[in-house]
Amino acid sequence: MDQSRQTVTARSIAARGIGSAPQQGTAVLPPLDLATTYLRDPDNGYSSGSVYGRADNASVRHAERQLAMMEQAHAAMLFSSGMAAAMAVFVALPPTHIVAPTIMFWGLRDWLRDIGRYGHTITYVDMSDLDAVAHAIRPGETGLVWIETPSNPLWTITDIEAVASMAHRIGALVCADSTAATPVLTRPLALGADIVMHSATKYLNGHSDVVAGVLAAAKPSPLWSRITTLRGQIGTAASPFDAWLLARGLRTLHLRVREHCRTAQFLAEALQEHPAIASVLYPGLPDHPGHAVARHQMDGGFGGMLSIRLRGGEEAAIAVAAGVELWQRATSFGGIESLIEHRASIEGSGSPCPDDLLRLSAGLEDPDDLHRDLCRALANLG
Numbered sequence: 230m231d232q233s234r235q236t237v238t239a240r241s242i243a244a245r246g247i248g249s250a251p252q253q254g255t256a257v258l259p260p261l262d263l264a265t266t267y268l269r270d271p272d273n274g275y276s277s278g279s280v281y282g283r284a285d286n287a288s289v290r291h292a293e294r295q296l297a298m299m300e301q302a303h304a305a306m307l308f309s310s311g312m313a314a315a316m317a318v319f320v321a322l323p324p325t326h327i328v329a330p331t332i333m334f335w336g337l338r339d340w341l342r343d344i345g346r347y348g349h350t351i352t353y354v355d356m357s358d359l360d361a362v363a364h365a366i367r368p369g370e371t372g373l374v375w376i377e378t379p380s381n382p383l384w385t386i387t388d389i390e391a392v393a394s395m396a397h398r399i400g401a402l403v404c405a406d407s408t409a410a411t412p413v414l415t416r417p418l419a420l421g422a423d424i425v426m427h428s429a430t431k432y433l434n435g436h437s438d439v440v441a442g443v444l445a446a447a448k449p450s451p452l453w454s455r456i457t458t459l460r461g462q463i464g465t466a467a468s469p470f471d472a473w474l475l476a477r478g479l480r481t482l483h484l485r486v487r488e489h490c491r492t493a494q495f496l497a498e499a500l501q502e503h504p505a506i507a508s509v510l511y512p513g514l515p516d517h518p519g520h521a522v523a524r525h526q527m528d529g530g531f532g533g534m535l536s537i538r539l540r541g542g543e544e545a546a547i548a549v550a551a552g553v554e555l556w557q558r559a560t561s562f563g564g565i566e567s568l569i570e571h572r573a574s575i576e577g578s579g580s581p582c583p584d585d586l587l588r589l590s591a592g593l594e595d596p597d598d599l600h601r602d603l604c605r606a607l608a609n610l611g
């Protein structure tokens with residue numbers, strides 16, 4: 230509105246506003262775009278690409294461009310949660326046979342129990358065992374192989390390249406949940422996956438203040454178009470502010486992940502020797518069954534996540550989680566603060582997680598302090 234030719238009252242100006250901010254051409258940060266709707270051009274077009282906030286938004290697209298470039302993907306799509314991102318793949322997929330890992334993020338595994346309502350059938354397999362995978366995939370029937378590596382909460386490793394080549398031979402797509410690896414350590418698309426998925430709630434955002442999810446595709450496909458349409462129809466894109474925070478979090482991803490890996494590796498090696506601990510599950514340990522594959526497909530570290538199994542069983546595990554002071558007892562992972570969790574308690578019935586297991590998210594505190602804190606809680610077991 231041209232204020233020099235003001236023909237309306239202050240009330241109308243207050244109600245209407247004065248439109249968008251001037252071009253922020255010199256800012257080093259993207260603006261936060263909270264608009265739910267955008268102006269049509271006089272010729273009735275939408276040359277800006279923005280129409281309505283349910284489908285997407287400029288702040289969402291900004292974070293998506295950043296993520297697509299980091300994954301070297303055709304495109305990335307940002308969702309309101311990791312679960313919304315993962316579910317979009319299964320819901321958009323025409324009815325098919327799916328092969329999924331026995332050990333995977335429990336929230337998704339739990340939802341998949343009811344996958345039959347979408348016309349899919351599903352076979353679970355130890356995805357770290359390539360012979361078992363070869364038996365599970367069915368030529369002419371299997372449409373999707375879902376992988377997660379390292380897999381939560383046992384941190385087993387799947388050979389992405391080998392599984393992708395098996396799946397592609399029979400015409401199945403591969404979607405890889407790479408939440409624990411992040412684009413810093415692993416590029417599933419370069420290894421043959423068709424779609425990579427992340428819970429951006431974890432390392433990508435990294436500050437425990439955003440719930441979001443990401444899909445990134447190697448190339449355009451009917452499935453990708455269907456997912457885009459569905460997201461716009463249901464309205465499961467991330468909110469603009471969450472997208473903006475995520476874009477900010479991504480800027481320190483490389484530094485954070487490097488440090489998370491270093492601390493996790495140090496803790497895994499140190500805790501291996503502890504008499505109260507039966508085993509340490511971490512792909513960076515040479516005796517981990519997936520170590521060789523992890524060395525090949527993870528570049529720069531083995532992730533910030535590890536689990537420990539207590540000789541004293543469930544009771545000891547819960548006591549150690551209660552006895553730490555620097556570590557914080559909470560679910561989720563990938564944030565700056567170190568978290569400890571008795572995983573079986575949150576997963577509930579039907580979970581394959583052993584009840585003597587504590588999941589550790591190595592944060593950015595001093596590694597020696599983290600180690601001392603755990604050792605003190607372990608020593609109090611008596």
Ligand SMILES: *Cc1c(COP(=O)(O)O)cnc(C)c1O
Pocket residue numbers: 310311312313334336337377381406408409427428429430431440441442
């Ligand atoms: C947390 C997580 C998810 C789900 O993501 P949300 O953002 O919590 O919805 C999916 N996969 C893995 C491996 C996760 O850790």
